[in-house]
Amino acid sequence: MKISYLFFVIGIIFIGVTTKVAFESNLDVLKLDSLEMVLVPGGSFMYRQSGEYLKDDFPIDAPLTKVKFEKFLEIMKYQVSVGDYEKCVSDGKCEPRKWQGKQDEKLPATGISFNNALSYAQWLTKNSDYVWRLPTDQEWSYVAGSKYVDDALKSDKVNLSISDRWLEKYQKYAEFNFSPVGKVSIRGFFGANENGIYDLSGNIWEWTSDCYNRTRLNASGIELNTTNNCGVRISAGSHRAYISSFIQDARGGGCSVGAPPSYLGFRLIKDGKRDVISRFLDLTRL
Amino acid sequence: MMNRRNALKSAIFATMAVPALIQKASAEEAFTPVAEKVDLSKFKRKKIELVKPPFVHEHDQVAKGAPSVVEFEMTIVEKEMEIDDEGTMLQAMTFDGSVPGPLMVVHECDYVELTLINPESNSMPHNIDFHAATGGLGGGALTLVNPGELTVLRFKATRPGTFVYHCAPGGPMIPWHVVSGMSGAIMILPRDGLKDPEGKSVKYDTVFYIGENDLYIPKDEDGEYKRYESPGDSYSDTVEVMNGLIPSHVVFNGKVGALTGDNALKSKVGETVLFIHSQANRDTRPHLIGGHGDLVWETGKFNNPPERDLETWFIRGGSAGAALYRFRQPGVYAYVNHNLIEAVNLGATAHVVVEGEWNNDLMEQVKAPIAFGQSYLGKKALP
Numbered sequence: 001m002k003i004s005y006l007f008f009v010i011g012i013i014f015i016g017v018t019t020k021v022a023f024e025s026n027l028d029v030l031k032l033d034s035l036e037m038v039l040v041p042g043g044s045f046m047y048r049q050s051g052e053y054l055k056d057d058f059p060i061d062a063p064l065t066k067v068k069f070e071k072f073l074e075i076m077k078y079q080v081s082v083g084d085y086e087k088c089v090s091d092g093k094c095e096p097r098k099w100q101g102k103q104d105e106k107l108p109a110t111g112i113s114f115n116n117a118l119s120y121a122q123w124l125t126k127n128s129d130y131v132w133r134l135p136t137d138q139e140w141s142y143v144a145g146s147k148y149v150d151d152a153l154k155s156d157k158v159n160l161s162i163s164d165r166w167l168e169k170y171q172k173y174a175e176f177n178f179s180p181v182g183k184v185s186i187r188g189f190f191g192a193n194e195n196g197i198y199d200l201s202g203n204i205w206e207w208t209s210d211c212y213n214r215t216r217l218n219a220s221g222i223e224l225n226t227t228n229n230c231g232v233r234i235s236a237g238s239h240r241a242y243i244s245s246f247i248q249d250a251r252g253g254g255c256s257v258g259a260p261p262s263y264l265g266f267r268l269i270k271d272g273k274r275d276v277i278s279r280f281l282d283l284t285r286l
Numbered sequence: 287m288m289n290r291r292n293a294l295k296s297a298i299f300a301t302m303a304v305p306a307l308i309q310k311a312s313a314e315e316a317f318t319p320v321a322e323k324v325d326l327s328k329f330k331r332k333k334i335e336l337v338k339p340p341f342v343h344e345h346d347q348v349a350k351g352a353p354s355v356v357e358f359e360m361t362i363v364e365k366e367m368e369i370d371d372e373g374t375m376l377q378a379m380t381f382d383g384s385v386p387g388p389l390m391v392v393h394e395c396d397y398v399e400l401t402l403i404n405p406e407s408n409s410m411p412h413n414i415d416f417h418a419a420t421g422g423l424g425g426g427a428l429t430l431v432n433p434g435e436l437t438v439l440r441f442k443a444t445r446p447g448t449f450v451y452h453c454a455p456g457g458p459m460i461p462w463h464v465v466s467g468m469s470g471a472i473m474i475l476p477r478d479g480l481k482d483p484e485g486k487s488v489k490y491d492t493v494f495y496i497g498e499n500d501l502y503i504p505k506d507e508d509g510e511y512k513r514y515e516s517p518g519d520s521y522s523d524t525v526e527v528m529n530g531l532i533p534s535h536v537v538f539n540g541k542v543g544a545l546t547g548d549n550a551l552k553s554k555v556g557e558t559v560l561f562i563h564s565q566a567n568r569d570t571r572p573h574l575i576g577g578h579g580d581l582v583w584e585t586g587k588f589n590n591p592p593e594r595d596l597e598t599w600f601i602r603g604g605s606a607g608a609a610l611y612r613f614r615q616p617g618v619y620a621y622v623n624h625n626l627i628e629a630v631n632l633g634a635t636a637h638v639v640v641e642g643e644w645n646n647d648l649m650e651q652v653k654a655p656i657a658f659g660q661s662y663l664g665k666k667a668l669p
């Protein structure tokens with residue numbers, strides 16, 4: 001009886017101590033270099049819905065809708081670096097990157113799958129006072145501002161047949177050919193947009209949290225249903241790419257829809273402060 | 287680095303995911319007709335239940351009556367499958383649950399109407415490219431379905447022959463889905479059946495469909511085959527093995543030993559068998575040890591006269607061929623890929639057990655092996 005009581009007390013003290021330790025951010029210890037943030041004030045913009053739309057079984061451009069952000073968004077100024085990602089790898093919480101060769105730590109991390117980016121966000125959250133997450137496609141498009149490209153076909157032809165639309169789309173994607181392949185460049189190489197965010201729509205595409213979806217409308221435009229496929233996510237850049245969540249290198253063409261991105265990387269959004277419950281759950285998961 | 291334009295081309299494969307449907311032009315939209323609607327209301331329809339390989343659904347060798355619309359249904363199944371009897375596992379992707387997918391049989395001028403189902407339980411988009419079909423990337427451009435979607439494709443069977451079908455969902459997914467098991471074959475018979483080079487009708491008693499697959503299973507540091515939780519988990523390791531172009535296994539019917547021993551194919555002396563051999567990815571060379579190809583459509587296309595008396599025939603990667611053979615002698619026949627390393631060490635062997643009366647005229651053991659001495663051979667034979 002006495003011994004078990006003793007263990008109980010020790011246990012309580014132990015939890016108390018670890019809680020204290022874990023509740024303090026590890027960011028000072030980790031010395032990450034991709035934590036510079038940019039605040040983008042709230043506002044509204046015209047957003048081309050992601051995914052595919054079928055009207056009366058025929059592919060049409062996705063609707064253009066006005067999207068409003070009430071609050072500011074806080075997003076990384078640069079893409080997550082090789083060095084930062086490798087810290088998560090050596091912590092055993094992120095999958096090693098493949099096929100990237102030896103790279104300088106300061107370069108943006110490439111060879112990152114959606115799943116990898118997600119692990120990194122979780123790892124960073126665990127080590128800080130804030131929730132870190134991938135931007136949604138809407139958020140990314142909004143903060144990208146002038147670097148955001150509307151990927152709709154916007155054909156002026158009436159009643160495109162399947163093959164007409166196919167050929168036109170091919171032409172459209174061929175125009176994306178300008179997107180620079182080249183080597184992975186030092187951060188800042190592609191410049192900043194009007195919000196002060198660097199390297200948007202350069203040769204590294206950035207993962208968003210959005211799933212691929214296909215929406216069916218009837219002849220009068222009433223939405224019938226949508227299929228969501230979260231095995232395929234949206235990677236944002238000089239055009240939208242739909243890529244399977246486990247793909248680290250999409251140069252041969254990702255799964256699903258879109259021209260292939262040159263490289264896959266990411267940057268994160270810093271959300272609100274973590275609540276006590278989420279921190280406590282972290283501990284129990286240790 | 288990959289040429290960007292080529293990369294673009296392969297990616298475009300997947301961008302055209304549009305269900306195969308004819309536009310129903312509504313009054314206000316009917317400006318220019320999109321495509322003339324095909325009226326198939328006068329055609330008879332029949333629904334076929336597919337059968338797991340190496341067997342094939344019942345069918346007529348000579349078509350009865352006018353061309354019809356032949357309906358098939360296939361469900362795509364992602365599942366882990368054992369590919370040998372040593373517990374080596376593949377995160378397989380399959381048409382209708384089998385590797386290879388089922389053999390479909392129709393006649394020239396029939397319409398093939400396939401309902402392709404991708405259940406919610408799957409993790410990936412898939413589609414189907416029929417080498418027998420014309421346009422739309424063989425149907426691949428019109429059939430990309432996400433988990434939870436189905437699509438219906440119809441194409442006209444204009445060319446008689448044996449043809450491969452396979453999944454081709456875009457970019458590096460294409461070879462990966464194919465070597466994960468997503469291929470099969472369709473046979474389009476001439477309406478009046480098969481003919482020999484002189485134009486005389488030929489019939490078969492049985493069809494054996496041999497689908498060959500090259501598999502690329504990664505190994506761990508100890509040289510043991512690795513097992514993965516999902517197809518996605520196996521992807522990057524598998525691609526590395528694939529890019530080396532040396533398969534870890536070459537199998538018939540999805541598994542080493544799938545068609546040997548208890549599962550050996552069965553026939554009888556006097557019976558005529560049509561062997562259909564498909565390989566969606568890699569060249570192969572079937573050979574029937576102890577037998578021949580009486581009539582062989584090496585490229586599988588029945589408008590070309592078959593060759594006679596072949597010992598080995600060549601199946602180009604991405605094609606299906608057909609070989610007709612009447613068994614004349616009982617016994618066990620090995621049907622192999624005659625790269626014997628692949629046949630014996632990597633798995634590409636099937637057996638046919640043939641019953642019947644031995645024919646001494648064709649072959650006789652004049653003397654069973656006996657021990658011999660100098661007296662039998664004479665002085666010259668051995669030093």
Ligand SMILES: [Cu+2]
Binds near residue numbers: 379455
């Ligand atoms: Cu597939």
